[in-house]
Amino acid sequence: MPPRIPIANGLAKCPTGIAGLDEITQGGIPRGRPTLICGGPGCGKTLFGIEFLVRGIDRYDEPGVFVAFEERPEELAQNVASLGFDLRKLQRQKKLFVEYIHVDRSTIDETGEYDLEALFLRLGDAIDTVGAKRVVLDTLETLFSAFANEAILRAELRRLFVWLKDRGVTAVITAERGDGTMTRQGLEEYVSDCVITLDHRLTEQVATRRLRVVKYRGTNHGTNEYPFLIDQDGIDVLPITSIGLTHEASTERVGSGIADLDQLLGGGLYRGSTLLISGTAGAGKSSFAAHLAKASCERGERCLYFAYEESPHQIARNMRSIGVDLSAFMKSGMLHCVAARPTTFGLEMHLATIHKAVREHAPGMVIVDPITNFFSIGPVNEVKAMLMRLVDFLKMQQVTAVFTSLTSGGKALEATEAGVSSIVDTWMLLRDIELNGERNRAMYVLKSRGSAHSNQIREFVLSRHGVRLIPPYLGLEGVLTGSARLAQEAKEAADASRRGSEIVRRRRDIDRRRKAIEAQVAALRAEIETESEELERLLADESARDQRMAADRNVMAGSRKSAVTPSAAVAGKRLSVRRATQ
Amino acid sequence: MTTRKRKTDDAMDQWTLRLYIAGQTPKSIAAIANLKKFCADYLDERYTIEIIDLKQDPKLARRDDIVAIPTLVRKLPVPVRKIIGDLSSTDRVLVGFDMRPRVIGGDGD
Secondary structure, rough: OOOHHHHHOOOOOOOOOOOOOOHHHHOEOOOOOOOEEEOOOOOHHHHHHHHHHHHHHHHOOOOOOEEEEOOHHHHHHOOOOOOOOOOHHHHHHOOEEEEEOOOOHHHHEEOOOOHHHHHHHHHHHHHHHHHOOOOEEEEOHHHHOOHHHHHHOOHHHHHHHHHHHHHHEEEEEEEOOOHHHHHOOOOOHHOOOOEEEEEEEEEEEEEEEEEEEEOOOOOOOOOOEEEEEEEEEEEEEEEHHOOOOOOOOOOOOOOOOOHHHHHOOOOOEEEOOOOEEEEEOOOOOHHHHHHHHHHHHOOOOOOEEEEOOHHHHHHHHHHHOOOOOOOHHHHHOOOEEEEOOOOHHHHHHHHHHHHHHHHHOOOOOEEEEEEEHHOOOOOHHHHHHHHHEEEEEHHHOOOOEEEEOOOOOOOOOOOOHHHHHHHOOEEEEEEEEEOOEEEEEEEEEEEOOOOOOOOOEEEEEEEEEEEEEEOEEOOOOOOOOOOHHHHHHHHHHHHHHHHHHHHHHHHHHHHHHHHHHHHHHHHHHHHHHHHHHHHHHHHHHHHHHHHHHHHHHHHHHHHHOOOOOOOHHHHHHHHHHHHHHH | OOHHHHHHHOOOOOOEEEEEEEOHHHHHHHHHHHHHHHHHOOOOEEEEEEEEEEOOHHHHHHOOOOOOOOOEEEEEEEOOEEEEEEOOOHHHHHHOOOOOOOOOOOOOO
């Protein structure tokens, strides 16, 4: 998020370059004015000052003066060298001037009137030497132990702050925290523009650094305490509490890597949404998470995997056994694992670490496996608050989040995570179903904001090819899993096959009967044909006999020649008729 | 009388004094006058005074780590001592330069 430059109130700001601080203060500390940084010993005041100057030189081309009242320049350079700040180099380049002011009370006596004009002159010379725009005074209060006349000192300090303003330098003044007051010597009364406190607190044996902008005249600022880290890159303030519910809601869906699961969720997870996978030990939470991680990497989106139980190597090995090979993605950097025991840091620090990693790696997906381990390092309400801030932060970045949560066997699953579940968008439960002397895995989607999702309880198996959701058995016997489901399916298959063979048998029977009838019909037809053939033959025989008889009669008539046979008369008659018709 | 005796011992040494001022301010002028009076009264001729105006060269303030103005630095005899202020109280100067014993619980410490 680039620092916003306020225009409306006309207050010029000086970006500190300290990660996160410029966001909280909406652009930095007041330009050309002094800012008071107070805190106890070891809270990071000096480092704050150094980083303010170094960033000013590196990023904004603003040279600086560091006035060291406590540490010698050599010590100072050594102390910050581990953070990558090369003070000597900057001094050689005439970008930084380190003014060491040491007042040894034991060698000094006071008599009469004096002022601190020499301090002003030295400071002025230092500013002129490098053309400084930024000045750090670390820590002014040592002067109170150096001079006996407090009235003079206070007047001079008041003059110093006016003088710094007149010089137009942006000043950072560090001060020790007092007992019940912001600073031991009440410096806050001179610096009225901006006061920031740093804190290094120990809660439940875990130290957390916090920063708070107590006062910032003329500007809006977050008044909360913000955790900050001091690591190899310097100070890193995490403006996590400043997030409101203003994030955009994406309508884009991202796949889970398990096609059946996407179907259950109505097409996958919304980008930037939060998925909670909860389940008992060994329910397969990490396996689902691994699929999601792989799917993210395959889409070309980086994935950050915060493992609080296993080392990255162990995760890679275990997931390979279910056919999800993450090692290639780990090598290419697409998948970045951050493994730590939760008890290593406090809650704030975990949040801070996640925050920083997200900013560094710009992932599309963040997996926290499991979030339940946080409950061992903080009170429940604090853990919830921390997770809420994490969710808000990830939503702002449009990062899809996957949390796993271990539920203990005895309790009701829903009850244990009531608080966490309200901040997630999709809640998937993995549970074991114990039936018929075996334990089977089943999952269902308890809630999924903004999308239709299946109400089915689905059995799944962890195979060598990953998580596989088994098509649900939804028969008369209800939902069955494992061998019970297999038995039921086998029984149904047997029933079906029995029914099938019965039909075949009956069909054959009919066929046979049909054939028998057809045979009968054929026989009858054959009989009829035989009979009609007989008839034809008889008819033929008859006509043949007639002809023969006629012929015989003609022969006989011919031989007799005497009388006209009746048949001849008939024949004559016929001839006459034929003639008549012609 | 002890003071007198000590003074005779110190008289063996040459004093090197530096007075740091910043411009001709009333405090500076007073300091110069008071210093000259002190030297005349207690050091006879065995001293050298160097008056350094930091307005002319502020860098010189770093040499003796000067913060307050005016500051009188006794470089010699050792140990190096500093007295800040306009030197209006000669007694305090004597105490500051160990020419008079410090009073326990006194203002000087």
